[in-house]
Amino acid sequence: MQQQHGSGKTAVLVERIIHKIIDEKVDIDKLLVVTFTNSAASEMRERVLDAIYKKLEEEPENENLQRQITLLNKSSICTIDSFCLEVVRNNFYELENISPNFRIADQAEIELLKQEVLESIFEAKYESGDKDFEKLINTYTSYRDDTPLRELVLKIYSYIQSNPFPEEWLKEKIEMFNIDDNLLEEDFSKTPWGEILLKQLEEELIDAILKLEALGKKVSVEEELESTYQTIRKDIELYEKVKSSLEESWEKGYEMAHNLDFATWPRKKSNLEIKEIAKEIRSDIKDKIKGKLGKIFNSNSKEARQDIKDMYYILNKLQNLILEFDKEFSKSKREKNIVDFSDIEHFALQILSRLRRSYKKISR
Secondary structure, three states, X not given: OEOOOOHHHHHHHHHHHHHHHHOOOOOHHHOEEEEXXXXXXXXXXXHHHHHHHHHHHHOOOOHHHHHHHHHHHHOEEEEHHHHHHXXXXXXXXXOOOXXXXXXXXXXXXXXXXXXXXXXXXXXXXXXXOOHHHHHHHHXXXXXXXXXXXXXXXXXXXXXXXXXXXXHHHHHHHHHOOOOOHHHOOOOHHHOHHHHHHHHHHHHHHHHXXXXXXXXXXXXXXXXXXXXXXXXXXXXXHHHHHHHHHHHHOHHHHHHHHOOOOOOOOOOOOOOOHHHHHHHHHHHHHHHHHHHHHHHHOOOOHHHHHHHHHHHHHHHHHHHHHHHHHHHHHHHHHHHHOEEOHHHHHHHHHHHHHHHHHHHHHHHO
């Protein structure tokens, strides 16, 4: 169970716990209740205890409720970090190369160690003339500054740590870029990347159409702005056509993007302020859509697929660098007998997975 924000939702969660205890006869020390903070965990314990006492007033002879008061001290009402740490402390022997007296390093210490490890890796690769590393340098950095590549490695490393199995997840995602040569002729809109890009563009177009429709209503009430209104309507029709082309294929969208024909804004002067406001709004929308179309449809379908395939080559090298950093960073932490909270979470997952498998073997 996970505590949700808001006192009302906390009350509901407490009621669910009491229901488990009374109606389902589940001992409270068999439940895992995850809160967001330590203070929230303390508050939850107090609320559960108050609820149990309240029920005891109604049923003073209820031995089950009396037992729950004692078991509450052993219950797992805590943050996810506290729960994982408890699992690791109690089962450290299930892990390899982990000392029982490990220390949780603070964030500043961890960040400093990351920089030291990365510096050591980069320096060694510069000295050895590593060709794969040179390719990454040429791809992601300027001649004098390799900071972008360093930041990219750390950013991706930190991101994948939120996944239960970081290495497997990274390899799986990069393998998605390994497009078979036989598929290069297929429409790019059928790929995961094409689908995402077209979905984003569709949302932009819908937003533009809605804004122009609202603008058109304001302009339409002024008889002298009929030509302005018609220009806005033509923009809407054009965006609708572009939107429809996206549903057909990448090639159709590419063709539309490179052949946009916007109507000329009426030059007839008007003293009405709404016309200038409309012109500015229309211009902003037009520039935004043209920019988005130009950015997305900078390649036709075949070129876009080839770009993805070419990226697979460089991403494999980036993956190797990230995994090397992961290995060396883990080694450095072991040598210092320190861990971070990401380690604790992954260790806990390893332990629980092993215990679950062991339990299954015993129960067969």
